[in-house]
Amino acid sequence: MYPWICGRCAREFNRDNLRELTVHHRDHDHDNNPADGSNWELLCVYCHDNEHSRQAASGYADFAEAKQKSEATYNPFAELASMLDKKK
Numbered sequence: 001m002y003p004w005i006c007g008r009c010a011r012e013f014n015r016d017n018l019r020e021l022t023v024h025h026r027d028h029d030h031d032n033n034p035a036d037g038s039n040w041e042l043l044c045v046y047c048h049d050n051e052h053s054r055q056a057a058s059g060y061a062d063f064a065e066a067k068q069k070s071e072a073t074y075n076p077f078a079e080l081a082s083m084l085d086k087k088k
Contacts, residue, residue, distance in 0.1 A: 001037050002037070002040075002041075002042050004018060004021060004042070005042065006021065006042060006043055006044040006047055007024075007041040007042055007043055007047075008043055008044075008047035008050075008051075009044060009046070009047055011044050013044075020044055020045050021042050021043070021044055021045075022042070022043055022044070022045055022048045023040050023041075023042060024040065024041050024042070024043045024048050024051060025039055025040060026039050026040065026041055027039055028055060
């Protein structure tokens with residue numbers, strides 16, 4: 001269906017090294033396998049690993065940002081005025 005070329009780095013493959021060429025799901029949904037192959041692209045193992053590590057890192061960043069927003073509720077200066085009044 002596709003030529004034996006990595007869709008990212010354009011490395012060409014032959015029968016001897018074809019095992020290094022993998023099918024990548026563009027939408028990252030492994031259940032989405034249309035008959036025309038529109039959700040697939042061929043990537044070498046290096047580009048495929050890079051794609052998935054970027055996807056994982058972006059998900060981690062979203063999680064960390066959401067966690068930071070939910071935990072940033074403490075106000076260290078909330079009682080400052082009353083503490084200063086006590087010292088007077």
